[in-house]
Amino acid sequence: MTPRLELRGISKSYPGVLANDDISLSVLPGEIHAVLGENGAGKSTLMKIIYGATPADAGQIYCDGKAVPEHGPAVSRELGIEMVYQHFALFESITVVENIALSMPGKMDLKGLALRIREVSERYGLPIDPDRLVLSLSVGERQRVEIVRCLLRQPKLLILDEPTSVLTPQAVRKLFETLRQLSDEGCSILYISHKLDEVRELCHSATVLRGGKVTGETDPRQATSAELARMMVGKDLPEMMVEPSELSHMPLLSVNNLNLAPETVTGTSLKAVSLEVFGGEIVGIAGVSGNGQGELAAAISGEKITSAAEDIVLEGRPIGHLNAGRRRDLGLGFVPEERLGRGAVPPYELSENALLTAHRLGMVKHGMANRRKARDFAADVIEKYNVKASGPSAKAHGLSGGNLQKFIMGREIELSPKVLLVSQPTWGVDVGAAAYVRQTLIDLSRSGQAVIVISEELEELFEICDRLYVICNGELTPSLNRADTNVEEVGLLMTGTGSKPAAPDVQTESVRYAV
Amino acid sequence: MDLFISMFAATIIAATPLIFAALGELVVEKSGVLNLGIEGMMLVGAAFGVWAHFAGLPMIVALAAAVLAGAAASLLFGVLALTFMTNQYAAGLALAIFGTGVSAFIGRGFGSTPVDAIQPIHLPGLSDIPVIGAMFFQYDPLVYFSFVMFGAVSWFLYRTKAGLALRAIGESPDSAHAIGFEVIKIRYLAVMFGGAMAGLGGAYLSLVYTPLWVENMTAGRGWIALALVVFAAWRPKRVILGAWLFGGMTILQLQGQAIGLKVPSELLSALPYLATIAVLVLISRNRQAMALDFPVSLAQPFRPKG
Ligand SMILES: Nc1ncnc2c1ncn2[C@@H]1O[C@H](COP(=O)(O)OP(=O)(O)OP(=O)(O)O)[C@@H](O)[C@H]1O
Ligand SMILES: [Mg+2]
Numbered sequence: 001m002t003p004r005l006e007l008r009g010i011s012k013s014y015p016g017v018l019a020n021d022d023i024s025l026s027v028l029p030g031e032i033h034a035v036l037g038e039n040g041a042g043k044s045t046l047m048k049i050i051y052g053a054t055p056a057d058a059g060q061i062y063c064d065g066k067a068v069p070e071h072g073p074a075v076s077r078e079l080g081i082e083m084v085y086q087h088f089a090l091f092e093s094i095t096v097v098e099n100i101a102l103s104m105p106g107k108m109d110l111k112g113l114a115l116r117i118r119e120v121s122e123r124y125g126l127p128i129d130p131d132r133l134v135l136s137l138s139v140g141e142r143q144r145v146e147i148v149r150c151l152l153r154q155p156k157l158l159i160l161d162e163p164t165s166v167l168t169p170q171a172v173r174k175l176f177e178t179l180r181q182l183s184d185e186g187c188s189i190l191y192i193s194h195k196l197d198e199v200r201e202l203c204h205s206a207t208v209l210r211g212g213k214v215t216g217e218t219d220p221r222q223a224t225s226a227e228l229a230r231m232m233v234g235k236d237l238p239e240m241m242v243e244p245s246e247l248s249h250m251p252l253l254s255v256n257n258l259n260l261a262p263e264t265v266t267g268t269s270l271k272a273v274s275l276e277v278f279g280g281e282i283v284g285i286a287g288v289s290g291n292g293q294g295e296l297a298a299a300i301s302g303e304k305i306t307s308a309a310e311d312i313v314l315e316g317r318p319i320g321h322l323n324a325g326r327r328r329d330l331g332l333g334f335v336p337e338e339r340l341g342r343g344a345v346p347p348y349e350l351s352e353n354a355l356l357t358a359h360r361l362g363m364v365k366h367g368m369a370n371r372r373k374a375r376d377f378a379a380d381v382i383e384k385y386n387v388k389a390s391g392p393s394a395k396a397h398g399l400s401g402g403n404l405q406k407f408i409m410g411r412e413i414e415l416s417p418k419v420l421l422v423s424q425p426t427w428g429v430d431v432g433a434a435a436y437v438r439q440t441l442i443d444l445s446r447s448g449q450a451v452i453v454i455s456e457e458l459e460e461l462f463e464i465c466d467r468l469y470v471i472c473n474g475e476l477t478p479s480l481n482r483a484d485t486n487v488e489e490v491g492l493l494m495t496g497t498g499s500k501p502a503a504p505d506v507q508t509e510s511v512r513y514a515v
Numbered sequence: 516m517d518l519f520i521s522m523f524a525a526t527i528i529a530a531t532p533l534i535f536a537a538l539g540e541l542v543v544e545k546s547g548v549l550n551l552g553i554e555g556m557m558l559v560g561a562a563f564g565v566w567a568h569f570a571g572l573p574m575i576v577a578l579a580a581a582v583l584a585g586a587a588a589s590l591l592f593g594v595l596a597l598t599f600m601t602n603q604y605a606a607g608l609a610l611a612i613f614g615t616g617v618s619a620f621i622g623r624g625f626g627s628t629p630v631d632a633i634q635p636i637h638l639p640g641l642s643d644i645p646v647i648g649a650m651f652f653q654y655d656p657l658v659y660f661s662f663v664m665f666g667a668v669s670w671f672l673y674r675t676k677a678g679l680a681l682r683a684i685g686e687s688p689d690s691a692h693a694i695g696f697e698v699i700k701i702r703y704l705a706v707m708f709g710g711a712m713a714g715l716g717g718a719y720l721s722l723v724y725t726p727l728w729v730e731n732m733t734a735g736r737g738w739i740a741l742a743l744v745v746f747a748a749w750r751p752k753r754v755i756l757g758a759w760l761f762g763g764m765t766i767l768q769l770q771g772q773a774i775g776l777k778v779p780s781e782l783l784s785a786l787p788y789l790a791t792i793a794v795l796v797l798i799s800r801n802r803q804a805m806a807l808d809f810p811v812s813l814a815q816p817f818r819p820k821g
Binding site: 073 | 675679683686687690691692693694695696697806808811
């Protein structure tokens with residue numbers, strides 16, 4: 001059988017890094033082929049070369065046996081190659097259906113297209129409303145839009161760069177059904193993911209990259225996760241260490257009966273949300289994206305100021321009326337889910353990005369920034385958190401997704417906040433680094449700080465959290481102790497179909513803490 | 516009443532060159548390109564229109580010459596800003612200065628020779644209706660054409676796929692490139708449309724409004740057009756409103772001086788600018804709505820990644 005796609009000797013270098021080094025691989029029609037590798041291994045670069053968004057320095061690409069000359073995305077799409085980017089390519093100021101119309105050939109028929117979007121998104125279990133502005137969508141919802149956009153074009157080769165990083169378990173299962181169906185229909189799929197269980201469940205073959213080189217090929221269905229991880233990292237993963245914690249007497253952060261109108265017409269309003277976090281524990285907030293997590297994060301971080309100061313209390317001090325900067329001054333750290341644009345300024349150097357929040361460590365005197373201190377700080381973070389970057393002067397948008405995440409996490413943790421709020425801490429972070437980030441969060445909490453993790457990944461939450469809240473439709477359930485609950489119960493609560501834990505539980509709980 | 520009617524008509528006419536130039540610039544900016552050279556392109560259009568007219572060519576050809584000259588001038592900016600990715604502010608300012616010079620050179624010799632201006636058209640029946648006829652149906656064809664262009668631009672931007680693509684490019688050229696749009700090519704087309712419209716606006720001044728060639732005859736209208744686009748928050752309807760407001764204020768100020776209002780004339784001359792800005796700022800207070808219309812990538816050079 002002629003391969004659907006064949007790469008021979010693809011190389012690509014960026015200033016200071018060889019991102020792809022003589023890579024060859026081939027994908028048969030209908031094959032689901034995984035590309036595995038650590039953050040910065042060169043996976044996204046390779047995909048962009050295949051799709052034509054970036055030219056290779058050397059090497060050839062063959063599609064269905066025919067050589068593809070130097071090409072752009074337009075040519076790829078004519079060949080039937082579609083790609084979902086790791087960082088999305090959506091336009092915020094227009095609606096979902098308009099976004100999708102832009103990548104459909106021929107005349108524009110928004111009404112007809114909206115119908116087809118509804119149909120496809122329902123069939124594949126990726127619910128999206130075609131008439132909403134992309135501006136108002138959460139990251140998870142945006143990803144659904146990207147996937148539906150590709151599916152509508154009936155591709156021959158579909159490239160998915162970490163598609164499931166922000167999907168719920170149910171949505172992932174539905175997506176896999178779709179992908180299998182596509183593969184049965186003869187569509188080849190290139191699949192990048194850091195979730196090895198998924199790869200083993202879905203993919204027919206896998207190519208492993210390390211440092212831009214192919215270091216192995218394997219059948220993931222026959223391999224264990226540990227074996228795959230070893231191929232990627234080159235050594236075994238460390239075990240997670242969770243020590244029992246000692247809680248502070250008073251909650252470090254509490255949210256009291258917070259009601260908040262949504263920012264946008266389509267957002268979710270928060271309804272009487274209350275939560276408490278004590279020093280020494282990690283508290284998780286589980287939920288399907290778009291259920292008010294964004295609003296809650298904005299309210300706690302200070303991106304949105306609440307109506308009453310007492311709505312949010314940090315160490316006994318009402319802070320609801322303070323802006324984000326003042327709250328950071330008081331020791332409230334925040335890592336947003338969007339790393340490009342909100343967590344970091346893409347065209348800025350890492351040292352400048354460090355300065356943005358770490359200036360509190362005395363990097364500014366008389367209004368003048370001490371650049372050397374900022375550089376030293378950035379260099380520290382890069383080393384300590386094992387960020388793959390050419391140095392403090394690397395631009396943020398040049399970093400691979402996972403490495404930028406590590407850098408931002410590191411920057412916030414180094415500020416030793418009293419309370420750290422993290423949204424999707426390991427989104428797009430490779431297995432080795434994810435273990436490291438989780439361990440760092442645990443260590444942070446065990447040294448007496450309070451950590452709140454907003455995540456859609458239940459496994460992650462169950463791995464690191466002491467207690468869990470579930471957010472659904474802007475309402476928060478009373479908290480659940482990790483030991484007393486399980487993934488199924490939380491999964492049901494996330495979809496709003498589970499029975500809520502009885503409220504008295506919480507009271508006994510807070511009584512227990514107060515003792 | 517007669518005074519009102521004549522002021523109304525004068526307003527519409529005074530707004531016409533602004534409408535052409537600003538609608539053109541609106542399309543340019545919606546694609547994420549900032550061309551500050553409108554003044555230069557208008558002048559080039561004005562001069563070439565007059566030149567073609569005195570070369571004995573029919574009026575419609577003279578207008579076409581102005582349109583082509585404006586587009587050609589904008590290409591100069593396009594090459595600098597889009598191909599060589601120079602700073603767009605600098606390239607635009609260069610065009611403004613360059614256009615002023617070129618127009619003075621072309622217009623040399625035609626100075627102050629009156630042009631056989633394009634006349635209002637008489638619409639049998641309509642133009643004769645009392646009041647209504649004088650207010651709405653006694654204009655030259657270009658005034659009507661400016662309304663056609665308003666409709667065409669609005670329709671293009673908000674109803675066609677190409678317009679959607681143009682707005683998308685203005686928001687994020689990287690994403691547009693990623694899904695396969697030829698960003699540079701589309702921006703070139705937008706820039707040339709802007710140049711053509713500015714050229715037409717200029718020709719309106721030299722062939723209809725004034726109507727003769729005077730050096731620097733645009734007298735800052737190119738800059739006003741630029742400001743109109745910004746204060747109109749990148750919406751076609753508001754561009755028109757702004758142009759009328761500015762035209763109206765200009766006429767009012769002239770009348771004010773004529774009837775000897777006890778206000779210093781310098782203050783009066785500032786009135787159109789102040790009033791236009793004040794009103795447009797007021798109507799664009801809604802930040803969230805504005806965010807949707809603002810071309811985020813404005814004035815940032817686009818370099819395909821690789
Ligand atoms: N535009 C760019 N400019 C400079 N360097 C780049 C650019 N894009 C990628 N790189 C570098 O190339 C290397 C490979 O990056 P790439 O994004 O392909 O990694 P990845 O395997 O996709 O990682 P991740 O799992 O974190 O997404 C990294 O070292 C990165 O810093
Ligand atoms: Mg990547």
